[in-house]
Amino acid sequence: MTTRTDAPSRREQILKEAARLFAERGFHGVGVDEIGAAVGISGPGLYRHFAGKDAMLAELLVGISGRLLTGARRRLKEAGDGAAPAGPEAVLDSLIEGHIDFALDDRPLITLHDRELDRLRDSDRKLVRQLQRQYVELWVQVVREVYPHLPEPAARSAVHSVFGLLNSTPHLARPGALPGRADTAALLHRMARGAFAAAAGAE
């Protein structure tokens, strides 16, 4: 059978370029003509695929938040399966690894994720915030299993701060001039664990 699931399908092509442009110059800083030009069509042709410029941003942000959350849930469940369920430390490592993969592979989306949220319609913004909140709470629970005496507010602050740390990848040198992906991922992972440990240390 010839089902080609890898077809980039124009729609996804548009979303990818739009994400890049929005991340580079901000939502209001990019015109629809530019987005069209980036995929080889021009201006209003985009309206055959999306209801409007807002709809592109909405689909991007909902998609990001959703994928982050479902990925985290999958990792949590996988850790719980198996004959010997993994300890909370392994689950935390898995969450960190997943977030790093995302931050390294989809830099533009990471940038958009906490930058253009306020440009959404109320309903979309609520949805995205809800997904984000669930993602955070999932992390908070795991962190508190690893460090049981860390109070919940401190754990939540720590999670947000570690997100800030992991999401700093867009600032880490433009092309591949830096120490290779694997090394960067390892460094970020170590720092995240170190930050959590220190958060739980003196409190």
Place this chain on the structure above:
Amino acid sequence: MTTRTDAPSRREQILKEAARLFAERGFHGVGVDEIGAAVGISGPGLYRHFAGKDAMLAELLVGISGRLLTGARRRLKEAGDGAAPAGPEAVLDSLIEGHIDFALDDRPLITLHDRELDRLRDSDRKLVRQLQRQYVELWVQVVREVYPHLPEPAARSAVHSVFGLLNSTPHLARPGALPGRADTAALLHRMARGAFAAAAGAE
């Protein structure tokens, strides 16, 4: 003599409100009429104080980068003075403390600092980037004094990541619902030190 250095001087008032609005809705998302309204005058009255909207953003970003850098240099020098010069660990703590103070006191500026840089004229952008680079290099040097066996590229990445961690404060709950300023500062400080230690740990 009657020199009142505390006069909020309209100009600073405008800058403060502009910073808040830019941080909330993005540079392109805010109109000059809104900025004017925020300080009680309306629209074009701003042009008595600034050459244009771009000039406000430029002054904000140059000001931030400059204050961060001069603050860090001052702390470095103060540590070197005195009969018993402070060790590198104390200097690093001082840098972290200064950055946290800034992040907690000027949230809108922190947000603008790495978000709207590309909206500047070439000359201003170069200046800001140069100031930022010097600030980063200053941190890198101090970090490498504390952890001498940490290679420079890793140290630079670690510094950027810690900035991401410290600059996450805008995401930490809107009003003062969270655990008080001092506790937040202490938590961030601990996490930053833990992250650096972990960065130097396995490499």
Place this chain on the structure above:
DNA sequence: CAGGCAGGTTAGCGGTCGTTAACCTGAAGG
């Protein structure tokens, strides 16, 4: 008291931008 100037005001211009309207075209289907 005259004059200048700092610091406002409103009206309006010129450009840009998101969106719609109207039209075109090539490929698939009966």
Place this chain on the structure above:
DNA sequence: CCTTCAGGTTAACGACCGCTAACCTGCCTG
């Protein structure tokens, strides 16, 4: 072969926005 339709095109509209022009006004100063 005719129709249909997905996926484009260009033209143009309406709104908005940054900025300028022209004018006003109270305060300081000689």
